[in-house]
Amino acid sequence: MAVQVVKVRRPAQSFSSANPWLAILSGLWVSTRHFLHNLGLFMRGRQDFAIHFPEQRLVQPPALRGMPVLVQMEDGKERCVACGLCEWACPTTCITIYPAETTDEVERYPKIFDIDMARCMFCGLCEEACPEEAIVMSRQIEIASYSRAGSLWHKQDLLVPVAQLKTRTDYLRRNYDR
Ligand code: SF4
Numbered sequence: 156m157a158v159q160v161v162k163v164r165r166p167a168q169s170f171s172s173a174n175p176w177l178a179i180l181s182g183l184w185v186s187t188r189h190f191l192h193n194l195g196l197f198m199r200g201r202q203d204f205a206i207h208f209p210e211q212r213l214v215q216p217p218a219l220r221g222m223p224v225l226v227q228m229e230d231g232k233e234r235c236v237a238c239g240l241c242e243w244a245c246p247t248t249c250i251t252i253y254p255a256e257t258t259d260e261v262e263r264y265p266k267i268f269d270i271d272m273a274r275c276m277f278c279g280l281c282e283e284a285c286p287e288e289a290i291v292m293s294r295q296i297e298i299a300s301y302s303r304a305g306s307l308w309h310k311q312d313l314l315v316p317v318a319q320l321k322t323r324t325d326y327l328r329r330n331y332d333r
């Protein structure tokens with residue numbers, strides 16, 4: 156078999172890359188320029204953007220994925236049927252479910268449903284995997300905790316009335332063809 160040799164054309168070296176001292180000086184100039192800008196000097200025509208949290212808040216976009224929560228139906232019960240699909244889909248294995256049986260029509264419910272928010276990365280895969288629309292990404296993002304135990308959310312903490320999640324469920328139905 157004939158071997159084909161390809162000649163790679165490389166771009167000509169720029170003046171600064173040919174001279175390492177010039178490259179260092181130009182890097183230092185970029186750092187100095189940002190430093191002076193951050194001190195408030197030479198800011199002509201530049202407008203910085205800052206939100207003074209918590210007194211000020213950003214308007215959240217509809218696609219925002221906050222912490223995952225469990226949908227609580229009008230009768231106070233969870234919509235979850237403990238199928239375990241979200242637990243299986245979660246890439247950080249931060250969901251723990253212990254199913255139990257119920258005499259209700261759905262037959263199963265999660266006796267224990269925990270999410271370790273310290274490990275959750277808000278990817279939304281649990282929400283996508285759920286066939287019941289029982290776990291959704293809420294708009295809650297202020298969930299910092301001072302302890303590791305505080306970042307373990309149990310079922311009772313995770314339940315949110317379905318009416319409060321309407322923005323997200325409407326968004327999902329509009330964009331994910333549900
Ligand atoms: S958002 Fe992602 S990481 Fe968090 S619980 Fe759901 S699947 Fe797991």
Ligand code: SF4
Nearest residue numbers: 235236238239241285
């Ligand atoms: S996928 Fe939905 S129904 Fe199944 S266990 Fe998770 S939250 Fe419950």
